[in-house]
Amino acid sequence: MKLHYEVAELRTKHPFTISTGSRETHPVVWVRLYDSDGLEGWGEANPVAYYGETPETVCAALESFRRILEPSGDPFAILEIEAACEADVGGNASARAAVSAALYDLMGKQLNVPVYRLLGLDPSQAARTSFTIGIDDPEVIRQRVREAAEYPILKIKVGTRHDEEVLTVVREEAPEKIIRVDANTAWTAKQALARIEKLSVFDLEFVEQPLPAGDIEGLRFVRERSPLPIIADESCITSKDIPRLAGVVDGINIKLAKCGGLSEALRMIHTARAHNMSVMIGCMLESSLGVAAAAQLAPLSDYADLDGAALLAEDPFSGFDISHGWLHLTGEPGLGVSKR
Ligand SMILES: [Mg+2]
Incomplete structure (x- = not known):
């Protein structure tokens, strides 16, 4: 699988405030995993500072995951891949969640079924x-x-x-x-x-x-x-x-x-x-x-x-x-x- 990722910015309709802070824009990282047939699995990382993540830490974790993801051609090895990513960096949950979502998306596309099925x-x-x-x-x-x-x-x-x-x-x-x-x-x-x-x-x-x-x-x-x-x-x-x-x-x-x-x-x-x-x-x-x-x-x-x-x-x-x-x-x- 080939890994690609990019930082993007989401903007809320209104400033959004909770008891721990306020913000209007929200950076995310979009992950794409390509298989050899050119199908694309997509996932989004939503880093939250409260949990110690930023777009920069997400990108660093994804770069580290490259050597786990790219040699593997099989998104159905998902449990093994998820465990390897966790062992690789620990924490970094939103970065790992983006990879997980992209793997499920790719599995569904390879089988032509929605993930819920x-x-x-x-x-x-x-x-x-x-x-x-x-x-x-x-x-x-x-x-x-x-x-x-x-x-x-x-x-x-x-x-x-x-x-x-x-x-x-x-x-x-x-x-x-x-x-x-x-x-x-x-x-x-x-x-x-x-x-x-x-x-x-x-x-x-x-x-x-x-x-x-x-x-x-x-x-x-x-x-x-x-x-x-x-x-x-x-x-x-x-x-x-x-x-x-x-x-x-x-x-x-x-x-x-x-x-x-x-x-x-x-x-x-x-x-x-x-x-x-x-x-x-x-x-x-x-x-x-x-x-x-x-x-x-x-x-x-x-x-x-x-x-x-x-x-x-x-x-x-x-x-x-x-x-x-x-x-x-x-x-x-x-x-x-x-x-x-
Ligand atoms: Mg809550």
Whole structure:
């Protein structure tokens, strides 16, 4: 297989703020793997500084993977290739996730089937996705909720002193919608309990990552007392994190850019299920190329948060759409997306 990669920049429709920072542009790295018949497998790396990655570290990791990928002509050796890439650099999850997606895309194209069929999954069984609204002034939030009219589920970023004001506005505009909140590590355990108690009057579905990633005992303390279910995101990177989160949180949020690819995401799903935990499939700010890879696994999840491309001013890829929260994959081979 021949490896090619390029850095690109995604731009969001609006500046996007969460409790740990704000940004308008988002660099990604597109990976292509060519087989000897000229078929192309595509994948997107979505480096997140919080997890120690930048476009530069992604490119350095990919350059290192060249000597693993190029001598191999067989994308179906995927588990071996993924393990070799992990052993090669450690970490660098989004770089490895791009390679993983490109390998699955190429396998699907070689067999002329969508990746979800390779995995034995039916995309019509996927959960509807939420639409995410970042931290902003309440009147801006009101506008965002109106713009998200077609979405039945909203994910509201919280973690400021204005959370109640924000949720009051959201409920005024969307009295019937399912609303989940994400604090992105903003609170201590004591703060979280007080905040969740106050926010629970807004009829919320669950709270994502109320505490710093490493505060596992804090999460247990909060979950035992919280009126709302707790989902771990930053505390749960790979399947190895799941056993110690059993009994500590109600569920986990899986993202390819955290765990390193579709095979590890599948391991996470099975590990979580073995521990009776619920499963959410999420994404970063990604184009449809990145989101389509995660969407292949959505039929195995309870909750989907796959609106990354819907937050963009322009999506460089076509073939994956969302309407009224339903995920639509084209049925084309591989990931089913192509560059516009
Ligand atoms: Mg989150």
